[in-house]
Every structure is written in C-alpha cells, then in structure tokens.
Amino acid sequence: MELQRTLILIKPDGVERQLIGSIIGRFEQRGLKVVGLKLVAVSDELARKHYAVHADKPFFGPLIAYITSSPVVAIVLEGPDAILAARNTIGATKPIEAAMGTIRGDYGMMVGRNLVHGSDSVENGKAEIELWFNESELVSYDRAIDGWILEK
C-alpha cells in the first residue's frame, strides 16, 4: 500500500443540503486523514481548469454552472491508497448506479448533482491539490507517531 493524497470536493448540492458533516464523516470513519480543508466560492476560471478534461463533453456547460452555483468544500485527504479508498467511498459517477453505502448511492439520484468529487489517479490528485491549495494550507500526518507534523 502506498501513502497517497486525494482532492475531495463537496459540491454545491452537498453544501446546500447541509451534508458537509455527514460526508466528511464518511471519509473520517474509514480512516482517511484530513490534511487540508476550506470553503471556496469557485470562480469560472477555477471550475474550467478543474474540469478541463471534460471541456469537449456536452455536459461541460451545465457542469461549470453547477460547480460555481454556491460554495464548495475543498478537502485534501491522506492515507494508504487514498485515491481508491476515497473513490470507493464516493461511489459510481451516476448515483443511480452507485452502491448503497457509498455517498452517491445513499444521497443522490442525478449525475448532475452527484455531491462529491474525488481525484481519479495519483497524478491527477497532485495536479488538483496544486490547483486548489497552497502548500501553506496543508498539514502532514505522521502515521509512525500517530500525530500531526506542524511547521511552526
């Protein structure tokens, strides 16, 4: 197992439906550590950069409108195989197809309102974390001592 970081977004529907605590709780209960956390009013520019790989898809316009429609919670999670652990906690892209017990399976119905984003690879995770966070906004967790490394 590899210690990884992943970028999680609680999208506008999750924030509007007051599911922030429930959603973060799912990740915490699994054992993933929060090493970055903030509420962000997403600019059109940030949204377009984040979803650049989908720029030529028919759903790109609505996707950008959705992600900029109210604040999102941006989170960096760390843990063993964090990318896969988080993706499996989130569930399939289409909530209708997501397994019960996953965030999308338990809270959603529509692909355009699927509550959470999670990075899909280590490489994309690194790029997304760089896009959403400054280094100074992140902390490190030392599993050997089971404690935070705080730079003072």
Ligand code: DAT
């Ligand atoms: P995921 O968010 O599971 O990584 P993705 O990266 O393929 O899924 O797509 C990004 C977002 O775009 C997804 O969360 C919701 C939206 N989306 C994807 N496929 C869609 C579709 N067929 N119709 C409408 N929206 C879609």
Ligand code: MG
């Ligand atoms: Mg994706």
